[in-house]
Amino acid sequence: MARHQLDSFNNFLAHNLQKVVDEQRVIETDIENRGKSNEPVWVELGQVKVMKPLVREADGSQGDLFPSEARLRNLTYAAPMHLDMTLVHGGERQEPVITTIGLLPIMIGSTACNLAGMSDAERTIHGEDPLDPGGYFVVNGTERVLMTLEDLASNKIMTEFTERYNERIYVAKVFSQYRGYRALVVVERNKKNLLEVSFPSVAGHLKFVDLMFALGLETEQAIVEAVSTEEDILTFMMQNLEESACATGTGAVDCGIMYVGKKLAPNQTRDYQRKRAEFVLDNYLLPHLNYLMPIGMSEEDPLYHETVQGVRLAKAHFLGRMAEACFDLVLDKRRIDDKDHYSNKRLKLAGDLMEDLFRISLNRLTRDVKYQLERASMRHRDLSIGTAVRADVLTERLLHPLATGNWVGGRTGVSQLLDRVDHMAVLSHLRRVISPLSRSQPHFEARDLHPTQWGRICPSETPEGPNCGLVKNFAQMVEISKGVRDEDEVLSVLYAMGVEGLKGEAVR
Numbered sequence: 001m002a003r004h005q006l007d008s009f010n011n012f013l014a015h016n017l018q019k020v021v022d023e024q025r026v027i028e029t030d031i032e033n034r035g036k037s038n039e040p041v042w043v044e045l046g047q048v049k050v051m052k053p054l055v056r057e058a059d060g061s062q063g064d065l066f067p068s069e070a071r072l073r074n075l076t077y078a079a080p081m082h083l084d085m086t087l088v089h090g091g092e093r094q095e096p097v098i099t100t101i102g103l104l105p106i107m108i109g110s111t112a113c114n115l116a117g118m119s120d121a122e123r124t125i126h127g128e129d130p131l132d133p134g135g136y137f138v139v140n141g142t143e144r145v146l147m148t149l150e151d152l153a154s155n156k157i158m159t160e161f162t163e164r165y166n167e168r169i170y171v172a173k174v175f176s177q178y179r180g181y182r183a184l185v186v187v188e189r190n191k192k193n194l195l196e197v198s199f200p201s202v203a204g205h206l207k208f209v210d211l212m213f214a215l216g217l218e219t220e221q222a223i224v225e226a227v228s229t230e231e232d233i234l235t236f237m238m239q240n241l242e243e244s245a246c247a248t249g250t251g252a253v254d255c256g257i258m259y260v261g262k263k264l265a266p267n268q269t270r271d272y273q274r275k276r277a278e279f280v281l282d283n284y285l286l287p288h289l290n291y292l293m294p295i296g297m298s299e300e301d302p303l304y305h306e307t308v309q310g311v312r313l314a315k316a317h318f319l320g321r322m323a324e325a326c327f328d329l330v331l332d333k334r335r336i337d338d339k340d341h342y343s344n345k346r347l348k349l350a351g352d353l354m355e356d357l358f359r360i361s362l363n364r365l366t367r368d369v370k371y372q373l374e375r376a377s378m379r380h381r382d383l384s385i386g387t388a389v390r391a392d393v394l395t396e397r398l399l400h401p402l403a404t405g406n407w408v409g410g411r412t413g414v415s416q417l418l419d420r421v422d423h424m425a426v427l428s429h430l431r432r433v434i435s436p437l438s439r440s441q442p443h444f445e446a447r448d449l450h451p452t453q454w455g456r457i458c459p460s461e462t463p464e465g466p467n468c469g470l471v472k473n474f475a476q477m478v479e480i481s482k483g484v485r486d487e488d489e490v491l492s493v494l495y496a497m498g499v500e501g502l503k504g505e506a507v508r
Contacts, residue, residue: 041383052114207245216309258277282311286315286318340445342457402415
């Protein structure tokens with residue numbers, strides 16, 4: 001009954017934990033003039049490994065910790081994490097050091113739990129109910145369960161109408177999400193039939209065509225093809241092209257970048273405007289397409305600029321797809337997207353929530369390691385990984401949200417005290433789904449039972465009062481599918497089903 005929680009947490013332990021470490025990869029420092037050479041000092045991160053939960057006694061001895069003991073002694077059921085860290089000073093690399101970076105709370109019944117693989121008789125010996133479903137944590141002796149969060153699908157184009165000054169505005173938007181960062185990108189057609197784009201760190205709106213030039217499309221023909229070659233849409237596009245401030249040709253890309261730069265940093269130097277525009281386009285516009293950039297690629301790499309240009313072109317074509325959706329809505333070729341349709345929803349399970357938490361916690365640890373190394377350097381001490389890593393920094397940052405329910409991103413009530421009234425209450429609590437919508441607003445449509453919830457969400461188990469329809473429970477036979485990031489895996493399945501097309505890079 002709690003299999004979805006266990007599978008999600010096991011996936012986090014097996015894959016996502018290492019993925020977050022690989023994203024960080026290097027801890028850079030500002031240490032200069034160290035010894036005779038003036039070479040930089042940095043720390044490289046390697047493999048991360050989660051051990052089994054341990055208890056450290058007052059006399060210094062260690063032993064296996066079981067959930068029943070954690071409950072009785074008000075302990076946290078957590079396991080030490082070991083990370084390979086290598087200190088590099090210029091060209092000189094020290095031997096990798098296996099460091100304990102902190103304690104990770106372990107879900108009861110997961111692969112890292114000491115109860116994993118035990119028979120019912122063995123579980124009984126260790127003070128555990130053989131029928132206990134697991135899927136929860138023990139923090140300071142209390143049982144905490146992570147709520148499944150229901151949210152709108154990220155990286156998916158959604159269309160809708162909005163009203164502004166009694167005018168109907170046609171909107172295509174996408175919640176672009178990458179490495180825990182979520183950015184809302186909006187393409188809308190205003191009352192003058194012109195397309196405007198807005199995204200984080202940009203005050204106001206940018207003209208669609210000039211933004212497409214900035215992303216590397218050099219000709220008007222390329223921009224039109226990126227949107228659509230249909231005659232109806234072509235008429236709208238001609239109006240947008242006429243309003244563009246940039247002329248087509250070799251200087252169009254530079255003109256587009258400077259247009260964005262002037263919007264972002266008015267009254268600044270041209271060089272600063274250019275750098276600011278390129279930084280914002282690469283980091284804040286459709287960040288989910290940044291996965292096309294290999295992890296750890298530096299500007300010294302000969303393929304760096306070519307790869308950046310490829311990512312920008314991918315962003316331009318995605319914006320073109322958004323513009324086409326917007327025009328299709330204007331021409332009644334498509335309907336607005338139903339936000340309550342379950343195909344437009346995604347669920348964040350325990351593993352996804354722990355990944356978000358671990359990413360923020362590791363970031364805090366890396367900043368602390370940087371500070372400790374720089375302080376040791378200023379005092380002319382030998383640099384050592386062992387003394388620079390303080391395990392308490394990561395542990396405290398992981399345990400506090402689990403103990404209080406106040407999660408990263410400002411969400412509250414994510415971690416709750418497990419309802420132990422009876423066995424059915426436990427199962428119900430482990431299978432609960434909560435919506436992030438405000439409880440004080442009506443949200444009639446969101447609270448309603450949607451036909452697509454059939455077989456997925458229980459139609460009757462929801463509280464009365466302000467939480468009605470916003471707190472739901474899984475149906476008994478529900479199965480939760482998980483997304484796949486690896487393109488080759490998706491392509492191999494499609495080709496096996498008989499889909500024909502170009503293989504390799506051209507498929508993108």
